[in-house]
Amino acid sequence: MTYTLGQEQLDGIEETLRQDIMSLGVHCALLLDMSGNIISHIDNGEMKHDVYSLAALAAGNFGAVSAMAKIIGEGEFSLLFHKGKRENMHFSKIMNDFLLATIFGKDVSLGFLRLKVADVSEKIQKILES
Amino acid sequence: MAFVNLKTKEIQVKIVYYGPGRGGKTTNLEYIYNKFNNRIKTEMVTIKTHGDRTLFFDFLPFDIGQIKGYNVKIQLYTVPGQVKYNATRRLVLRGVDGMVFVADSMAMRREKNILSLKNLEENLHTYNKSIFKTPLVLQYNKRDLAEQHIPLIPFEVLEKDLNSKLKAPSFEASAVKGTNVVQTMKKIILLTMASLEKELK
Secondary structure, X not given: OOEEEOHHHHHHHHHHHHHHHHHHOOOEEEEEEOOOOEEEXXXXXXXXXXXXXXXXXXXXXXXXHHHHHHHOOOOOOOXXXXXXXXXXXXXXXXXOOEEEEEEEOOOOOHHHHHHHHHHHHHHHHHHHHO | OOEEEOOOOEEEEEEEEEOOOOOOHHHHHHHHHHHOOOOOOOXXXXXXXXXXXXXXXXXXXXXXXXXXXXXXXXXXXXOOOOXXXXXXXXXXXXXXXXXXXXXEOEHHHHHHHHHHHHHHHHHHHOOOOOOOOOOEEEEEEOHHHHHHXXXXXXXXXXXXXXXXXXXXXXXXXXXOOOEOHHHHHXXXXXXXXXXXXXXXX
């Protein structure tokens, strides 16, 4: 199955990522699908990550964690977060097929980010369904 | 599940190399990576066990240039071939657009090829996909071993075992030496792009 997103939808997604996520001081926000394709990618201009590899690994990682959850009788783990010394990563599922990954430093509160991500997820869902 | 980005004019396509363990899937990708390293800007991602076997997948993004004004980015993946890794194999298959089945030509691996192809069919079913309707190319790998007098399955037998119903394009190959590795990749890209074009019409 192939799917297409138009200029207007992609502009809308970028705008909400910029306004609601990047404004918190997040270093990089990545919207991808569960096949590992990148839909939208925004960073603060300082990041030089290989985002295609990152997306493939994030999709695989999320799939693996979901499969583990099912094995132990959990529908899904609600918090998916990797903590590093300088950088952290947070993952949030949007509908069944999409994943929002954010990379952020120590100065961003995880709790606040999660609240914002929940907001943004709803907005993106509306855009994707439009 | 290919993704067409109308804003950046980019198409991302997922091609998965499938097949029994130690059949040469990773070697295919390594050959492509070394051969085209001037066009591949990133490192090849591999998730291996300590014993150097594929644990999750290998990943190689590959730009093939423009088709009808769209920049086409092919994402090549391999799956872990070992039987015990079926859960991860299934995960990698999610959203697949085209597949290469890498069969092992060694006579002792005949049964393993048949089982792996059956496993591919079953795993595709979990995503409501049919092996008959998804672009597929068969590659009979390790043909070079004949020079070392290692017993190989004859081409006709491989065709009968694996391809009698599928009738997919097939190549005799040697991933180690690079024989027909690029041809296999070109064929699956061609089939996959044709299938996407048909779908998008």
